[in-house]
Every structure is written in structure tokens, then in C-alpha cells.
Amino acid sequence: MRPFLERLREGDILIADGAMGTMLFEKGVKLGMCPESLNLSRPEILEEIAALYFDAGAEIIQTNTFGGSAVKLADYGLDDKVEDINSVAVVHIRKVVGDGAYISGSCGPSGKILQPLGDADPDQLSESFRKQVKALIEAGVDLLCIETMTDLQEAVLAVEAARTVNAKIPIMATMTFEPTPTGFFTMMGISVPEAAEGLSAAGANVLGSNCGNGIENMIKIAQEFKSVTSLPLLIQANAGIPVSKEGKSVYPETPEFFAEKVPALLDAGVSIIGGCCGTTPEHIRSIRKAVNAYK
Amino acid sequence: MDILVKISEFLQQGNHEKISQLTNTAISEKISPKEILENGLIAGMNIVGDRFKKHEIFLPEVLLAAKAMHAGMELLKPLLIKEGIPSIGRVVLGTVQGDLHDIGKNLVGIMLKGAGFEVIDLGKGVSPEKFIEVAQKEEASIIGMSALLTTTMPVMKEVVNLLKEKELDGSIKTIIGGAPVSEEYARQIGADAYAYDAAKAVETVKLLTEVN
Numbered sequence: 158m159r160p161f162l163e164r165l166r167e168g169d170i171l172i173a174d175g176a177m178g179t180m181l182f183e184k185g186v187k188l189g190m191c192p193e194s195l196n197l198s199r200p201e202i203l204e205e206i207a208a209l210y211f212d213a214g215a216e217i218i219q220t221n222t223f224g225g226s227a228v229k230l231a232d233y234g235l236d237d238k239v240e241d242i243n244s245v246a247v248v249h250i251r252k253v254v255g256d257g258a259y260i261s262g263s264c265g266p267s268g269k270i271l272q273p274l275g276d277a278d279p280d281q282l283s284e285s286f287r288k289q290v291k292a293l294i295e296a297g298v299d300l301l302c303i304e305t306m307t308d309l310q311e312a313v314l315a316v317e318a319a320r321t322v323n324a325k326i327p328i329m330a331t332m333t334f335e336p337t338p339t340g341f342f343t344m345m346g347i348s349v350p351e352a353a354e355g356l357s358a359a360g361a362n363v364l365g366s367n368c369g370n371g372i373e374n375m376i377k378i379a380q381e382f383k384s385v386t387s388l389p390l391l392i393q394a395n396a397g398i399p400v401s402k403e404g405k406s407v408y409p410e411t412p413e414f415f416a417e418k419v420p421a422l423l424d425a426g427v428s429i430i431g432g433c434c435g436t437t438p439e440h441i442r443s444i445r446k447a448v449n450a451y452k
Numbered sequence: 453m454d455i456l457v458k459i460s461e462f463l464q465q466g467n468h469e470k471i472s473q474l475t476n477t478a479i480s481e482k483i484s485p486k487e488i489l490e491n492g493l494i495a496g497m498n499i500v501g502d503r504f505k506k507h508e509i510f511l512p513e514v515l516l517a518a519k520a521m522h523a524g525m526e527l528l529k530p531l532l533i534k535e536g537i538p539s540i541g542r543v544v545l546g547t548v549q550g551d552l553h554d555i556g557k558n559l560v561g562i563m564l565k566g567a568g569f570e571v572i573d574l575g576k577g578v579s580p581e582k583f584i585e586v587a588q589k590e591e592a593s594i595i596g597m598s599a600l601l602t603t604t605m606p607v608m609k610e611v612v613n614l615l616k617e618k619e620l621d622g623s624i625k626t627i628i629g630g631a632p633v634s635e636e637y638a639r640q641i642g643a644d645a646y647a648y649d650a651a652k653a654v655e656t657v658k659l660l661t662e663v664n
Contacts, residue, residue, distance in 0.1 A: 274515040337507030346510025406602040406632045
């Protein structure tokens with residue numbers, strides 16, 4: 158497999174996978190369970206999901222480690238299992254994809270608010286991310302994805318923690334923006350230019366956005382990123398905002414709808430497209446087709 | 453400038469030191485604690501809530517204002533209790549069992565306190581029985597529930613059903629919120645209200661407590 162960053166430099170468009178969380182729930186993750194604890198109890202599920210996305214045409218498969226930082230796992234009393242949970246996640250994907258896809262180590266937010274606004278200690282969060290990233294890298298991830306961040310300080314801290322573990326590993330860093338009357342901002346009030354500046358200074362190689370309010374907003378977010386950075390861009394949209402249908406919560410944006418928006422994302426200069434909450438292997442298959450047709 | 457206007461303005465800026473200082477001054481000037489609370493602190497917090505709703509400010513500004521509010525409340529609380537002034541309502545709040553996402557719920561708590569409600573925050577992963585037990589014990593008139601996961605939403609229904617079973621649904625109202633929750637879902641499970649964000653939650657809780 159050619160090095161990831163080299164392919165991006167040469168202008169390749171890469172497809173990432175879709176949702177993990179919503180797929181896990183379909184496969185029987187229960188109420189109150191730590192989604193990452195499945196890595197230890199039912200690792201075969203990781204292989205099933207990886208195979209579904211790999212077959213759909215994804216070249217970047219994410220690990221089931223979104224909540225795999227020490228601080229987050231401590232919510233479930235699993236903070237002594239950081240190494241196991243993170244490394245198992247990588248090993249099982251590798252079994253499925255071999256060197257046919259890049260494995261991306263997912264690192265989500267701590268769920269805490271940093272001092273002085275909240276009570277989280279920055280050193281403790283750094284250490285928590287460092288532990289997770291170390292386990293992911295030792296198990297053989299090809300890249301890292303620090304995602305769904307809303308606080309720039311925490312995102313920067315995570316990117317820097319990852320950089321101290323390994324100077325060379327490609328780091329993708331994405332934040333979640335909401336539309337407001339005055340433009341896109343994260344819940345913590347971070348604009349796209351602020352995110353771009355902070356994350357690239359911290360050492361991220363790929364910038365972008367994930368989660369959020371559906372794929373149409375992502376086109377505008379990508380355009381805004383493109384106007385302020387020359388780094389490659391990653392977009393992983395939710396399949397819209399869930400709506401309630403017959404008592405079940407459903408994500409409204411279809412694979413076809415996603416495919417329709419792919420050309421606009423590519424026009425905006427996006428290098429990597431995948432999905433977030435509510436997207437399925439069908440969404441990824443659809444994106445793959447649309448990307449191939451665009452070329 | 454009127455000291456209460458000053459309190460409101462420094463609260464909006466999230467300056468908790470100034471708020472402590474000014475609240476003490478206002479108390480020593482014999483302004484009634486109720487007036488300091490309503491025309492100073494709550495007046496300021498209402499503006500913060502309104503600007504947050506309009507996306508003019510974001511979570512950090514709200515959190516700072518809440519800290520300042522808290523600083524003022526610490527000084528006023530003993531006086532309010534001494535004068536026997538009741539709070540405008542008591543709310544039991546929590547993220548439902550199985551769900552550990554609490555940023556949204558915390559924000560609702562901050563804004564409710566800011567509006568003058570007494571908030572009993574049960575934290576995250578709260579069981580239906582716990583919600584009701586505490587609401588009864590503390591004589592709260594509102595139970596506020598939050599869920600981020602589609603899989604934990606049904607716990608809200610359990611709380612609503614349990615209240616009906618115990619014939620408490622007249623005295624304790626329910627309000628729900630969280631990313632996957634909707635107005636329609638609230639109707640389906642028989643919750644009294646839904647709020648799509650923290651500012652709306654405050655408005656709605658005000659309405660619910662007025663009805664009582």
C-alpha cells in the first residue's frame with residue numbers, strides 16, 4: 158500500500174467508511190453498554206462491520222475506539238483496559254483488510270469541559286489521549302483520526318498528544334460545526350478558520366468536519382476550509398438529523414442523496430469522503446460510485 | 453449607573469469576582485435580595501440565554517455567566533431562605549439510565565438555575581425509579597430527562613408510565629430533550645413537553661410550572 162499522505166499529495170480521492178456506533182446498535186449493543194467494551198467481549202463484530210465497509214469500497218476503515226481514551230473509559234470503570242481495547246480494535250480490522258485499506262485510529266472527545274469553564278485538567282486529558290494513541294500506534298494503525306471535536310483547545314491538545322507519541326504518523330483532525338445566522342461554529346463557538354489555524358499549527362495533516370447536520374452543510378464547510386488551508390480535507394457527514402418514524406429514530410438522508418452531493422464536495426476540494434452517524438455500507442457504496450463517475 | 457443594571461451587565465460578561473463584590477454592595481445598600489436576584493442576576497442571565505438562543509454567543513460565554521450567577525446566588529441564598537422567599541420551582545434533572553452524555557443536560561441545569569429555578573441534578577445514568585423517588589422526596593414539580601442515544605430514549609417512557617402508575621402525573625410534569633428526541637416522540641410517550649435546546653427548556657419549564 159502506498160503511503161497515505163503520498164496518495165493525497167498526488168491528488169487521489171479516498172473513500173472512508175461510515176458509521177460505527179449506529180451499526181453496533183444494530184448488532185446488539187445494549188443499553189448502557191460501553192460500545193468499546195465490545196472489542197473485548199465480541200471482537201467478531203468488528204470484523205463483520207469492517208468487512209461490510211471494505212466490500213462497499215472504503216479504503217479507510219476506522220477503529221471502534223471513539224470513546225477509547227482513558228478518561229472516557231473511566232466512565233465505565235474500564236480505564237485499566239485502554240491498551241487492550243484499543244489494540245484489539247486494530248488487530249481485528251487488519252485481519253479483514255490486510256494491506257488493502259488504511260486503518261484509522263478513531264479518537265473522540267473526552268466528554269469533559271476543560272478548566273476554567275469546566276473541571277477537566279488539561280494535563281490529565283493529554284495523558285488520556287497519549288495512552289490511547291500509543292496503544293493504537295503500537296497495534297499498527299496507519300493513521301489517526303481525532304474527530305467530533307467542538308472545543309479547539311481539547312482538539313489541539315489531542316493532536317499534540319498524538320504528535321508527541323509519533324512524529325510521523327498522519328493525523329486527521331475534524332470538528333463538528335453547526336449552522337448559525339452568522340456562519341458555521343462549533344458548540345463552543347469555534348469558526349472554521351480558527352479550527353484550521355489551530356489544528357494545523359498543532360501538527361494535523363488532514364483537516365475537516367464530521368457529524369453535524371447532514372451532507373449539504375458539509376459542502377459549505379469544505380469550501381470555507383479550502384479558502385483558509387492548503388491541507389487535504391476530510392468530510393464525514395451524518396445522514397441528516399434523526400427524525401422519529403413510528404417510534405423509531407431514523408436518519409433521513411439516503412445513499413442516493415449522498416451520491417448526488419459528492420460532485421459538489423469534490424468541486425470544493427475534498428480529498429476524503431466517508432460517513433458519520435446513520436450512514437451505512439450502502440451510503441459508502443454510493444459515494445464510491447459517485448467518486449468513480451466524477452473521475 | 454444603577455447597581456442592578458451593573459450586576460446584570462457584569463453577569464453577561466461572566467465576571468464572577470465583580471458579581472460577588474456588587475452583590476455584597478447591593479445587600480449592604482439594603483436592596484431586597486429578591487430584587488437583586490430578579491432585576492440583577494436573572495435579568496442578566498435572561499439576556500445571556502436569549503443571545504445564546506440567537507447564536508450570538510456560545511457555550512463558553514454561557515458557562516462563564518453561570519459561574520458568575522452562582523457566585524451571586526451563594527451570597528443571596530441564605531437571605532432568600534431567611535426571608536422565606538420560595539424559589540420559582542424545583543426541577544429534578546438527569547441523563548437517563550444507560551446514557552452517559554451530560555453536556556446538554558448540564559447546560560439545561562445551568563440555564564434553569566439562571567432563570568431562578570432550584571435544580572436537583574442527578575447526573576447521568578439515572579434510573580426511572582430514582583427520578584421519581586427524588587422528585588417525590590424533594591417535592592419537585594418537574595422531571596427533566598436527557599438522552600443522546602436512540603437506544604436509551606425508551607427510559608423516558610418508563611418514567612412517564614411509572615408516574616402514571618403512581619398517580620403522580622398530575623403533580624409532577626415531565627420534559628424531555630436530547631439529539632434523537634423530538635416533539636413527536638414526547639407526544640408518543642406521553643411526556644408533558646419537549647425542548648430542542650436549553651433556552652427553550654427554560655421557557656417550557658416556566659410554562660409548565662405556571663400551569664401547576
